[in-house]
Amino acid sequence: MWLTCxxxxxxxxxxxxxxxxxxxxxxxxxxMAIFIVxxxxxxxxxxxxxxxxxxxxxxxxxxxxxxxxxxVSVVTCYPGPEIYELCGHxxxxxxxxxxxxxxxxxxFNFREPNFVYRFVKGETDYMCVGYPFAWFLPEYQKRxxxxxxxxxxxxxxxxxxxxxxxxxxxxxxxCRYRYNYxxxxxxxxxxDRIDDAVSSRVAYPDSVAYATFRNEMRAYHRxxxxxxxxxxxxxxxGIDYSLNSREEMFVPVEMMKKMETARLxxxxxxxxxxxxxxxxxxxxxxxxxxxxxxxxFVSIVALLLAVTLCAVDYRRRRITxxxxxxxxxxxxxxxxxxxxLVFVSVHxxxxxxxxxxxxxxxxxxxxxxxxxxxxxxxxxAMAWYNIVATLCMLVFWPFQSQSxxxxxxxxxxxxxxxxxxxxxxAHKESYNINRGSSSSGRPARVRAKNSEKSRRAIxxxxxxxx
Numbered sequence: 001m002w003l004t005c006x007x008x009x010x011x012x013x014x015x016x017x018x019x020x021x022x023x024x025x026x027x028x029x030x031x032m033a034i035f036i037v038x039x040x041x042x043x044x045x046x047x048x049x050x051x052x053x054x055x056x057x058x059x060x061x062x063x064x065x066x067x068x069x070x071x072v073s074v075v076t077c078y079p080g081p082e083i084y085e086l087c088g089h090x091x092x093x094x095x096x097x098x099x100x101x102x103x104x105x106x107x108f109n110f111r112e113p114n115f116v117y118r119f120v121k122g123e124t125d126y127m128c129v130g131y132p133f134a135w136f137l138p139e140y141q142k143r144x145x146x147x148x149x150x151x152x153x154x155x156x157x158x159x160x161x162x163x164x165x166x167x168x169x170x171x172x173x174x175c176r177y178r179y180n181y182x183x184x185x186x187x188x189x190x191x192d193r194i195d196d197a198v199s200s201r202v203a204y205p206d207s208v209a210y211a212t213f214r215n216e217m218r219a220y221h222r223x224x225x226x227x228x229x230x231x232x233x234x235x236x237x238g239i240d241y242s243l244n245s246r247e248e249m250f251v252p253v254e255m256m257k258k259m260e261t262a263r264l265x266x267x268x269x270x271x272x273x274x275x276x277x278x279x280x281x282x283x284x285x286x287x288x289x290x291x292x293x294x295x296x297f298v299s300i301v302a303l304l305l306a307v308t309l310c311a312v313d314y315r316r317r318r319i320t321x322x323x324x325x326x327x328x329x330x331x332x333x334x335x336x337x338x339x340x341l342v343f344v345s346v347h348x349x350x351x352x353x354x355x356x357x358x359x360x361x362x363x364x365x366x367x368x369x370x371x372x373x374x375x376x377x378x379x380x381a382m383a384w385y386n387i388v389a390t391l392c393m394l395v396f397w398p399f400q401s402q403s404x405x406x407x408x409x410x411x412x413x414x415x416x417x418x419x420x421x422x423x424x425x426a427h428k429e430s431y432n433i434n435r436g437s438s439s440s441g442r443p444a445r446v447r448a449k450n451s452e453k454s455r456r457a458i459x460x461x462x463x464x465x466x
Contacts, residue, residue, distance in 0.1 A: 069096050069156060069159075070094060070095070070096040070097065070156065070159040070160060070163060071094070071095045071096055071151060071159070072092065072093070072094055072151070072152045072154055072159045072162055072163070073092070073093040073094075073095075073149045073150055073151045073152060074090060074091075074092060074093075074149070074150045074152065074190060074255075074256070074259065075090065075091050075092070075093050075102065075136075075147060075148070075149050075150075075277070076088060076089075076090050076147070076148045076149075076150070076252050076253060076255070076256040077089040077090070077091075077140045077145050077146075077147050077252070078145045078146040078147070078148075078253060078280065078281070078282050078283065078284065079145070079220065079253070079282075079283050079284060079285050080140075080143050080145050080284050080285065081143065081284060081285050081286050083224065083227050085285075086220050086221055086224060086227075086285060087217075087220050087250075087251045087252060087253070088145075088251065088252040088253045089106055089186055089252055090105075090106075090186050090187045090190055090252035090255060090256070091103060091104045091105070091106070091136065091186065091190075092162075092166060092190055092193070093133055093149065094159075094162075094163050094166070095133075100132065100133045100134070101130050101131065101132060101133060102130070102131060102132070102133045102135075102136040103128065103129075103130045103166040103170065104128070104129050104130075104131070104136070104186070105126065105127075105128050105177075105185070105186040105189040105190065106126065106185070106186035107126060107127040107128070107129045108124065108125070108126050108127065108179070109127075120337075120340070120341070120345065121340075121344060121345050121346060121347075122345045122346040122347035122348075122350070123178070123346065124178075124179045125176045125177065125178060125179065126176070126177060126179040126185075126186075127175045127176055127177075128166070128169045128170045128174075128175050128177070128189070129170060129175065130166060130167070130170045137277060137278065140278060140280070141278050141280070143284050144280045144281055144284045145278070145280045145281070145284045146276065146278060146279060146280035146281060146282050146284075147276070147277040147278040147280065148256060148274060148275075148276055148277065149274070149275055149276075149277050150256065150259055150260070150271045150273075150274045151271065151272045151273045151274070151275075152194070152270060152271060152272065153264070153268050153269055153270060153271060153272040154197065154198070158197050158198050159197075161196075161197045162193060162194065162196075162197035165193050165196055165197060166193065169193075177189070180347075180348065181250075181349075182213050182239065182247075182250045182349070183247075183250065183348070185250060186252065187249060187250055187251065187252045187255045188249070188250055190255075191246070191249060191255065194270075198264055198265070200264070200265035201265075202262050202263070202264060202265075202270055203262060203263045203264075203265075204245050204246060204249070204258045204259070204261075204262045205245060205258050205261050205262070206245050207245060208243055208244065208245055208248055209248065209254070210243065210248060211242060211243065212239060212240045212241065212242065212243060212403070213239035213240070213243065213247075213250070213349075214231075214232070214235070214239045214240055214403050215403075216243075216248060216250075216251060216254070217231060217239070220251060222288075223285050223286065223287070223288040223289060224285070224286075224289065225289050225294045225295055225296075226289070226294075226295055228405065229295040229405050229407055232403075232404065232405035232408070233334065233337075233338065233355065233359075233405070234337070234338070234341050234350060234353075235347075235349045235350055235353070236342070236349060236350055236351055236352050236353030236354065236355075236402055237352055237353070237354070237400075237401045237402040238348055238349035238350070238351070238352075239349045240401050240402055240403050241401070245258065259271055260274065294407075295405065295407035296406050296407045296410075298407070299407040299408075299409075299410040299411045299414075300410050302410065302411060302414055303410040303411070303413055303414045303417075305414075306327075306413075306414035306417050306418055307414075307417060309323055309418070310417045310418060310420075310421040313421055313425060314421055314424065314425065317425055318425065319370065319421070319422060319425050319426075321370050321371055324366070324367075324370045324418060324422060325367045325368075325370050325371065326367075327367075327414075327415075327418060328363045328364070328366040328367040328370075328382075328418075329363075329364065329367035331358075331359060331363040331367075331415065332360075332361055332362075332363035332364035332365075332366075332367055333364075334359045335356075335358075335359035335360040335361050335362070335363050335364075336360075336361045336364075338353060338355055338356055338359045338360065339356060339360055339361055341353070342356055352402075353402070354393070354397075354400060354402045354404075355404075355408070357389045357392075357393060358386075358389055358390055358393055358412060358415065362382060362385070363382070363386075365378055365379070365382050366379055366382040366383065366386075369382070370422070376426060379422070379426065380422075380423060380426050382419075383419040383420075383422045383423040383426070384419075384423055386415055386416065386419035387416060387419050387420055387423065390412045390413075390415050390416040390419070391416060393412060394409065394412055394413065394416070397409075
């Protein structure tokens, strides 16, 4: 408490006792002195009571009025240029009682052993860390991102409870949590702690701007198409179900927008006031990727090259082994990653993934077997598998729940064409790998045709000699 009346009251009380002991029976002056001292003592006591009553009345006032009151805010930082900054960031700011601190749920240590492997597997641990707010803001000022602070309309008991929850969660034994990109991140943790502090679930607007997690990601990743291509490759139908309003708030900027009109259980507005800490720009990301460098353009070019290659190979009845091997090797590598995510990773959204029918490690069989006649049957079997699998995916994709990246479909079509061409050319009479080649590399059909010409020439020579 900042009031000091107890100390002021103690001295007059001692003085009263001394006066009673030495002067009470001596003179009228002593009596008047006692009266004056008692009056002063009563005034101090009354002042203390009034101060206490005043403090009770304004118990929830701002920190500018009472130094012991707490102000809790949610600070939202708009998107930045790094891929982990594309959806923005949120943190909790607590001011009062001599502190101006920030509580950040977005901390991680990239230098931890096997960080990349654990990230892919879904075992990434983030941390809750509290530190001075002066260390937090400069990073976003430097990159030019807009930073908005929303002061929460909490009572002092609620503010203190929220601070206690944050302090407990930031302890070394409690600070780590298993990060989930859409269900347990820097934004969703703040929502949960606010609910815990107010002892009821905050009512947010029911409106939904994005139908699914994937649609929301695509909106915020629109200038980073290759990053979104990777997400669409790795994450299956688990991010394609219909969202409710709260689930949509996994993106900090969307959380900020919904908090503006949110209400507490007793009807209070969740946000008391809002101010901009750094003007910056609403989107400090890199410039959009040029269209000719996008995954869709690259996949269309790959399809056109596949069409040209298949036409040439079909006409000459020979396969271009290195091209087929390279294509299916790349599919096999991508398929190995997809298979790992589906069968090994603990990420909720990586399984099921329809792409496993097309992208799987079995494609490596095709990449190897095209080089050997002895393994021809395995290659033909994989070619027919690809024909059936990709054809079914292209036909039935619109009728299943998983949303695909537009760049996937030209690549599927290229796989279908290459597999079909291989299956046709790999027929015994036209197959030309190892066994079907002479030392000069000419096709067996050409050699047979030349042999027939030689026999006819010899026969004609014999007839001429007769």
